Amino acid sequence: MFGISWAEFLVILLVGVLVIPARMWPDVAKFLAKVVNFIRGVIWKISDASEHIKQQIDLEKPIDDLIRTTTDDVLADFSTPIKNIKQQKNKRKSVRKGKSNK
Numbered sequence: 001m002f003g004i005s006w007a008e009f010l011v012i013l014l015v016g017v018l019v020i021p022a023r024m025w026p027d028v029a030k031f032l033a034k035v036v037n038f039i040r041g042v043i044w045k046i047s048d049a050s051e052h053i054k055q056q057i058d059l060e061k062p063i064d065d066l067i068r069t070t071t072d073d074v075l076a077d078f079s080t081p082i083k084n085i086k087q088q089k090n091k092r093k094s095v096r097k098g099k100s101n102k
Contacts, residue, residue, distance in 0.1 A: 020028055
C-alpha cells in the first residue's frame with residue numbers, strides 16, 4: 001500500500017493517535033472519509049474515461065480497415081486499366097515492328 005509496509009503504517013497510525021487529541025477524532029474520521037470518497041470518485045472517472053477511449057478505438061478500427069480496403073480497391077481499379085493500356089500499346093508496337101520487319 002503506497003510503498004510502505006504494514007509495520008510502518010501502524011507506526012504512523014500510532015503517532016497520529018498520540019498527536020491528535022481525542023476530541024478531534026470524529027473530525028479526522030470525517031475528513032479521511034471525504035478523502036477516500038474523493039479518491040474513489042477520481043478513480044471511477046479515470047476508469048470510465050479509459051473505457052470510453054477504448055471503445056472509441058475499437059469503433060475506429062473497422063473504419064480504418066474499411067478505408068484501407070476501399071482505397072486499395074479504388075487504386076487497383078485505376079491501375080488495372082493503365083496496365084491494360086500499356087500492354088495494348090506494347091502489343092501494337094510489337095505488331096507494327098513485326099509488320100515492318102517483313
